[in-house]
Amino acid sequence: MPATKVNLADKFATFDEAWRPKVVAQLDDYEVKVVKLDGDFTWHKHEDVDEMFLVTSGSMSIDFRDGSVDLGPGERIVVPRGVEHCPRAKSGCEALLIEKAGVVNTGDAEPSALTAGPLDVI
């Protein structure tokens, strides 16, 4: 068989750590990741890539320099390249991230404990 299915809930159930995206699909030069969010992330931007968040459970917000967008389950936002943003969420928020392969989660921010190394493919 040329392809197998993946159940996203099963993948979310395999880890607890927040802000550590895991790759659940690779297609062309793109990746789909699952991520758990908890608390405030860090202000950053991705200079050359757009980034889509799709909340699957819980709720999160994306702060921009001129306002915030609140997202619940089944809601998506595309953060355009070059735009500073800071995600934040209450505990229990799960989301999909869709973006080009190789994107560093903290973008242009100084590397910190929030910076994920090479991502696990799960």
Add this chain to the structure above:
Amino acid sequence: MPATKVNLADKFATFDEAWRPKVVAQLDDYEVKVVKLDGDFTWHKHEDVDEMFLVTSGSMSIDFRDGSVDLGPGERIVVPRGVEHCPRAKSGCEALLIEKAGVVNTGDAEPSALTAGPLDVI
């Protein structure tokens, strides 16, 4: 504000027709589409692009030449480029499609009533 959110359920509620993907997100050279599936599609392949289906409600199957994969809500599959496949579903199935912009839904199959023209961005 540099970005606005989109509620996918709201977008699904705006149309009824099956096999007519609508674009709900554009990022880089990629698109995320909503699509309703009903009945048998047509055998086809996409020579140069991978294609991801993520079921959001109902159930669908993807037939390959050597077997089938059944998908329910929260399950995804990536159909590799060049691989013949034929989606089918019972009425009521809704899914996200993630793939490069410009992909024709019927791929290399002879154009037919199932072939979608330029896609609406909703």
